[in-house]
Amino acid sequence: MKKLTLAISLLATSTAALSAGRDTINVVGSSTVYPFSTVVAERFGKSTSFKTPKIESTGTGGGMKLFCAGVGIDTPDMSNASRRMKKSELEMCIKNGVSAVTEVLLGYDGIVIANSKKSKQVVVSRKELFLALAKEIPALDGSEKLVANPYKTWNEINPSLPATKIEVLGPPPTSGTRDAFAELVLEGGCKKFPWIKAMKKTNKKKYKNICHAVREDHVYIEAGENDNLIVQKLTANPNAFGVFGFSFLDQNSDTLQGSKVDGVAPTFEGISDGSYPVSRPLYFYVKKAHANNIPGILEFLKEFTSEAAMGEEGYLTDKGLIPLGEERLNKVRKSVLSLTELKL
Amino acid sequence: MNNTIKSGQSDKAEETFSVTEAVKASLKRRHRKELGFRAAGFSAVCFGFVLVFLLLSDITYKAIPAFHQHWIKVDVTFDKAWLGVEDATSTSLATANYRKALRSSLYAAFPEVKTRKQKKRFTKMYSTNAEFTIKDFLIENPDKLGLKQAVWVRADDDVDTYLKDGVEPGKAGGRIDAMQAVWVQTLQQQSRIEKRFNFSFFTSGDSREPELAGVKGAFTGTILTMLVTLILSFPLGVAAALYLEEFAPKNRWTDIIEVNINNLAAVPSIIFGLLGLAVIINLFGLPRSAPLVGGIVLSLMTLPTIIIASRASIKAVPPSIREAALGIGASKMQTAFGHVLPMAMPGILTGTIIGMAQALGETAPLLMIGMVAFIVDVPSTVTDASTVLPVQIYLWADSPERAFLAKTSAAILVLLSFLLVMNVSAAILRRKFEK
Numbered sequence: 001m002k003k004l005t006l007a008i009s010l011l012a013t014s015t016a017a018l019s020a021g022r023d024t025i026n027v028v029g030s031s032t033v034y035p036f037s038t039v040v041a042e043r044f045g046k047s048t049s050f051k052t053p054k055i056e057s058t059g060t061g062g063g064m065k066l067f068c069a070g071v072g073i074d075t076p077d078m079s080n081a082s083r084r085m086k087k088s089e090l091e092m093c094i095k096n097g098v099s100a101v102t103e104v105l106l107g108y109d110g111i112v113i114a115n116s117k118k119s120k121q122v123v124v125s126r127k128e129l130f131l132a133l134a135k136e137i138p139a140l141d142g143s144e145k146l147v148a149n150p151y152k153t154w155n156e157i158n159p160s161l162p163a164t165k166i167e168v169l170g171p172p173p174t175s176g177t178r179d180a181f182a183e184l185v186l187e188g189g190c191k192k193f194p195w196i197k198a199m200k201k202t203n204k205k206k207y208k209n210i211c212h213a214v215r216e217d218h219v220y221i222e223a224g225e226n227d228n229l230i231v232q233k234l235t236a237n238p239n240a241f242g243v244f245g246f247s248f249l250d251q252n253s254d255t256l257q258g259s260k261v262d263g264v265a266p267t268f269e270g271i272s273d274g275s276y277p278v279s280r281p282l283y284f285y286v287k288k289a290h291a292n293n294i295p296g297i298l299e300f301l302k303e304f305t306s307e308a309a310m311g312e313e314g315y316l317t318d319k320g321l322i323p324l325g326e327e328r329l330n331k332v333r334k335s336v337l338s339l340t341e342l343k344l
Numbered sequence: 345m346n347n348t349i350k351s352g353q354s355d356k357a358e359e360t361f362s363v364t365e366a367v368k369a370s371l372k373r374r375h376r377k378e379l380g381f382r383a384a385g386f387s388a389v390c391f392g393f394v395l396v397f398l399l400l401s402d403i404t405y406k407a408i409p410a411f412h413q414h415w416i417k418v419d420v421t422f423d424k425a426w427l428g429v430e431d432a433t434s435t436s437l438a439t440a441n442y443r444k445a446l447r448s449s450l451y452a453a454f455p456e457v458k459t460r461k462q463k464k465r466f467t468k469m470y471s472t473n474a475e476f477t478i479k480d481f482l483i484e485n486p487d488k489l490g491l492k493q494a495v496w497v498r499a500d501d502d503v504d505t506y507l508k509d510g511v512e513p514g515k516a517g518g519r520i521d522a523m524q525a526v527w528v529q530t531l532q533q534q535s536r537i538e539k540r541f542n543f544s545f546f547t548s549g550d551s552r553e554p555e556l557a558g559v560k561g562a563f564t565g566t567i568l569t570m571l572v573t574l575i576l577s578f579p580l581g582v583a584a585a586l587y588l589e590e591f592a593p594k595n596r597w598t599d600i601i602e603v604n605i606n607n608l609a610a611v612p613s614i615i616f617g618l619l620g621l622a623v624i625i626n627l628f629g630l631p632r633s634a635p636l637v638g639g640i641v642l643s644l645m646t647l648p649t650i651i652i653a654s655r656a657s658i659k660a661v662p663p664s665i666r667e668a669a670l671g672i673g674a675s676k677m678q679t680a681f682g683h684v685l686p687m688a689m690p691g692i693l694t695g696t697i698i699g700m701a702q703a704l705g706e707t708a709p710l711l712m713i714g715m716v717a718f719i720v721d722v723p724s725t726v727t728d729a730s731t732v733l734p735v736q737i738y739l740w741a742d743s744p745e746r747a748f749l750a751k752t753s754a755a756i757l758v759l760l761s762f763l764l765v766m767n768v769s770a771a772i773l774r775r776k777f778e779k
Binding site: 024026028031034035038039041042043045046051052054055056057058074225226227228245247248250251252253254313315318319320 | 464468472476517518519551552553625629631632633711714716717718719720721729739741742743744745746749
């Protein structure tokens with residue numbers, strides 16, 4: 001009998017919640033943007049009379065699917081992304097009735113190649129990283145042929161690199177960090193071979209296969225999605241290198257150091273002015289149709305793009321976000337607050 | 345004749361002798377074998393025990409820092425000009441500029457903090473929540489407006505970790521630089537830093553600041569989700585098992601159902617999450633991230649386990665019990681509910697607890713229905729947005745801030761204690777039914 005009354009009360013509360021509107025902002029999307037938007041959400045909830053927004057960590061692609069499913073209180077209001085929205089995704093949005101979407105560029109995230117401070121800091125180029133980690137590399141005799149990657153130690157690639165075994169811990173293919181690493185580092189190094197670069201125009205698929213394929217002979221070790229795990233393994237093994245987001249290096253700067261890539265160290269300044277080559281933009285997207293219906297969205301956007309949050313001294317930079325710089329921040333703020341529609 | 349008998353007897357004697365001999369000869373070997381098996385079994389148990397012990401002690405050791413928190417005493421001047429208020433009415437106190445009051449009070453105590461950079465490093469030593477702490481204080485004590493008052497605020501997680509790491513005083517370490525280390529030392533010398541038990545770990549919801557983050561939100565979410573799971577899956581599972589065992593005719597249909605139930609028990613849990621998203625959320629329109637939906641999805645997952653275990657234990661009730669009950673005139677239903685079910689109950693409870701424990705640790709299906717999320721507010725009903733303990737552990741383990749390492753382990757301990765309580769209460773119930 002008790003159970004029955006409980007079940008009935010459960011049912012009653014659920015229907016009550018459905019008939020009412022929604023008073024919390026729902027955000028979905030990238031796990032890379034998650035640490036930043038959660039900080040803003042928490043501050044927003046504490047300092048205003050609105051409820052704390054709910055942030056789901058679904059990954060960029062999954063978030064886009066939910067976001068573009070339609071308009072209405074049962075769909076999310078915003079979607080975080082660690083890359084720009086694809087044209088196909090925007091088309092899907094429009095097809096499902098999400099006609100106007102506003103894009104917000106919130107800053108940059110650097111990807112670092114780091115090792116333990118017990119070893120020396122290394123200077124490595126993207127080409128060398130490609131040669132160390134690609135599944136197949138151009139033949140050593142200079143002919144336009146591919147051979148399975150023969151390198152075992154770093155100094156075989158370049159005598160100035162350490163004479164230790166190549167051992168890189170990094171994220172698995174499901175991770176957005178891995179995508180960005182392949183695109184920015186491996187492809188960046190791969191392009192340095194003129195005949196492969198030429199292939200981009202003639203055979204794009206093969207070009208991508210060559211440039212994005214990572215070794216499978218236990219040199220590149222897939223360490224899981226958890227960057228903290230990689231950090232711990234690096235302290236235990238001074239000869240290994242790890243690939244992860246800048247915020248983790250920032251938090252562990254007493255035990256780890258970032259390698260200089262193409263001569264530039266992964267510092268705040270280097271990533272911010274674009275001289276450090278391995279950084280990616282972070283975005284989030286807002287439904288214009290929701291902005292006027294769900295209470296708090298406009299205020300949340302204002303808080304997010306405020307100087308105190310996204311500015312150069314803002315609290316998001318304390319969490320490892322690389323800020324946009326004043327000029328671009330002003331531009332972003334303007335376009336966000338006027339809810340400018342995204343066109344791709 | 346005599347001879348033959350004699351020889352026959354001696355043959356027999358010889359035979360028995362040789363059998364005894366053979367038994368005696370093999371006795372040693374067999375004893376050795378048994379001893380070997382016992383030793384292997386014992387060492388296997390020991391090995392398992394040592395591993396569990398290592399795991400638990402490692403988690404506990406890592407969790408210890410999470411249960412304490414350093415607080416810093418600040419002499420706050422509730423200056424009307426700083427706060428930007430004129431009187432102590434509740435509306436003006438709610439919107440006053442506490443950030444400025446806090447910072448100005450901090451700088452007043454440390455006049456050597458001058459440059460912008462120094463100020464930034466200095467204020468970073470205090471939790472971002474400090475301004476809300478003094479806000480709450482003033483709202484509770486409005487008579488303090490315009491006066492100077494010592495208020496304890498939380499230290500930032502960087503300072504907290506630094507102090508817990510036991511770095512030599514005044515030396516840089518962790519994320520504390522030399523300048524901050526000297527400030528911390530000064531504060532310690534003025535006995536303005538205190539280590540307290542971290543109650544807020546148990547009384548507050550999630551936060552992105554490690555010094556504020558607590559498990560209450562996830563814990564409440566877990567209780568609500570498990571409650572929904574139990575309420576749905578236990579009666580349904582037991583009823584299904586009872587019907588299939590006691591009432592249903594044995595034909596091809598019941599065979600198909602049986603095969604399907606066994607198959608369902610082996611389906612990867614994420615599939616149930618997809619089902620939940622497609623049917624429960626998209627078709628029935630229940631809210632995302634709610635324990636109600638989580639509970640429904642998890643009960644789909646636990647149902648097969650409960651049904652299989654319940655059927656096995658109902659089958660194990662001796663037929664004589666049923667025959668006796670029917671023999672004295674009980675109806676089939678009276679037999680099932682009055683005699684078979686109580687005797688099968690211990691086994692049913694074991695199956696239920698295994699299913700529930702499985703559901704308790706599940707995160708994959710919850711990802712699909714939006715329970716892997718940052719939710720600050722503690723849920724109060726089954727339709728509020730909420731998360732569960734394993735998800736909280738996953739989210740904290742993935743956070744860059746180092747202080748979350750301890751929080752992760754502490755949350756694991758909370759989850760394990762929850763499991764322990766669940767198991768113990770099942771054991772007590774089982775004991776009651778076995779009597």
